[in-house]
Amino acid sequence: MWDTKHRPLTFADILGQAGSVRLLKARLRNGTALETSYIFSGGFGQGKTTLARVHARAMLCQQLDPADPEPCNKCDNCQAILDENSMAFMEWDAASKGTIDNIRSIVDDLPFAVYGAAKRLYLFDEAHRMGIGAQDVLLKPLEEKRMVGLFCTTEPEKIRGPIRSRCEHYSIGRVTREDILARMNKILDVEGVTHDDDSVLTVIDYSGGHVRDVLNRLEMIAQMGAINIETVREYLHLRVVSLYYKLLLSLGDAKQSIGLVEQICEQVTPEEATAGLAEAAMNSFRLAHNMAPDFTTADRALGQQVHERFGAGCIKLAEFFLRNRYITQVGLMSDVLTLVAGLPEAPAQAPSAPPIVVMAAPAAPAPPPVAAAPVAAVPAAPEPVPAAKVNGNPMPGGFLRETHPLGPTDAQIKNEPGNRRKQEKRDNINLTAVTEDLETRPLHPEEWRRLFEHNWHERHPGGKV
Numbered sequence: 001m002w003d004t005k006h007r008p009l010t011f012a013d014i015l016g017q018a019g020s021v022r023l024l025k026a027r028l029r030n031g032t033a034l035e036t037s038y039i040f041s042g043g044f045g046q047g048k049t050t051l052a053r054v055h056a057r058a059m060l061c062q063q064l065d066p067a068d069p070e071p072c073n074k075c076d077n078c079q080a081i082l083d084e085n086s087m088a089f090m091e092w093d094a095a096s097k098g099t100i101d102n103i104r105s106i107v108d109d110l111p112f113a114v115y116g117a118a119k120r121l122y123l124f125d126e127a128h129r130m131g132i133g134a135q136d137v138l139l140k141p142l143e144e145k146r147m148v149g150l151f152c153t154t155e156p157e158k159i160r161g162p163i164r165s166r167c168e169h170y171s172i173g174r175v176t177r178e179d180i181l182a183r184m185n186k187i188l189d190v191e192g193v194t195h196d197d198d199s200v201l202t203v204i205d206y207s208g209g210h211v212r213d214v215l216n217r218l219e220m221i222a223q224m225g226a227i228n229i230e231t232v233r234e235y236l237h238l239r240v241v242s243l244y245y246k247l248l249l250s251l252g253d254a255k256q257s258i259g260l261v262e263q264i265c266e267q268v269t270p271e272e273a274t275a276g277l278a279e280a281a282m283n284s285f286r287l288a289h290n291m292a293p294d295f296t297t298a299d300r301a302l303g304q305q306v307h308e309r310f311g312a313g314c315i316k317l318a319e320f321f322l323r324n325r326y327i328t329q330v331g332l333m334s335d336v337l338t339l340v341a342g343l344p345e346a347p348a349q350a351p352s353a354p355p356i357v358v359m360a361a362p363a364a365p366a367p368p369p370v371a372a373a374p375v376a377a378v379p380a381a382p383e384p385v386p387a388a389k390v391n392g393n394p395m396p397g398g399f400l401r402e403t404h405p406l407g408p409t410d411a412q413i414k415n416e417p418g419n420r421r422k423q424e425k426r427d428n429i430n431l432t433a434v435t436e437d438l439e440t441r442p443l444h445p446e447e448w449r450r451l452f453e454h455n456w457h458e459r460h461p462g463g464k465v
Helices: 002-006 018-030 048-060 076-082 100-109 132-143 161-165 177-191 197-206 211-222 229-235 241-249 254-267 270-288 300-310 313-323 329-340 423-427 445-459
Strands: 037-042 089-093 120-125 147-153 167-172
Touching: 018 048, 018 167, 037 048, 048 076, 048 089, 048 120, 048 147, 048 167, 076 089, 089 100, 100 132, 132 147, 132 161, 161 167, 177 197, 177 211, 197 211, 197 229, 211 229, 241 254, 241 270, 241 300, 254 270, 254 329, 270 300, 270 313, 270 329, 300 313, 313 329
Parallel strands: 037 147, 037 167, 089 120, 120 147
Antiparallel strands: none
């Protein structure tokens, strides 16, 4: 990166992490920096690994100034780390080298002393990718403080609790847009690249505030010459931005509006177009009131014209496009033509209706009695047999039940050929015992023989089995 071409980075170059830097410097002043290990966590591109490298150089620096504990970058240890040939400091990619065997090789080398260093330092980048077994191998040497581990991760919760308890945890926060802009301007000035703030802010917003991505994109754009809004939009494929503002300015002309919709949809999807139109309307309002806009969809000159025409209606335009999500280009055209006639007015709120009281209706008068017509004599029907009940419930299937001192019996089943359920067994039911089903209960061979002979004699009187 451009920073490292001219001079190595120090604590003073770390962006937006004043609290973490102050604590690390306090340990260096007290001489206790080598007595613990460290976890640096935060979003990607925020400077976790950079801060860990600077701290490693400071811990091994042979000319460290206690008053201002910055690595000198001149002593043998600092130079060896910068040249990536230090025997006391090693950097490991835990995603590819975080296996048990590789970590064991680290632990096996710990007993061997290194000239000019009190301890060995190991920086584990992407530490959350290290396996559980590999992390277990590090527990003992970390507990005994035979090494110093610097764990850089975007997912600290995946590092085992015992390791986290043996480390100091430094959370690397998001860097503000202003801090990134100041640093990028400084780098661009050193590199002699012509630039302007709006162009750099566009790259910052497009990169989501990730410092490394901003630096890499600016370095690529600088290959094209001066960094201005035209080259930035061309590199980031944001040439459609000006069309958003032109479309808002053309809402009084249906033909021109439809033509701009077609041009926009040739470059982005209708979904992206509606989001861009909403951002353009809101950015016009923000720019007019000195608010920080989103520079990925900001155009100062056209935004001023949009606000001069619509004023506070810019908010209504943004709300209109955000409320409607489009799947096809036709839907976007339909709403644009709706706006050609004028801004949508907010529906007037209807006054609240008085409460409705519901009263009971008066009882209708009883109809006069009607004389009964003479009825012919009809022979009385036989009295229906009441429905049988078992435990108070009607018996399904319409079976007629008989009352028995020991319980009900089925007349239909009793007269059924073969007599599946033996009535004599029911007559001897013990009410205190658990009921058994003769069809499912296993029978003794002798019992089965007697039952078979009994059924045979009932079906074949006088026959032999």
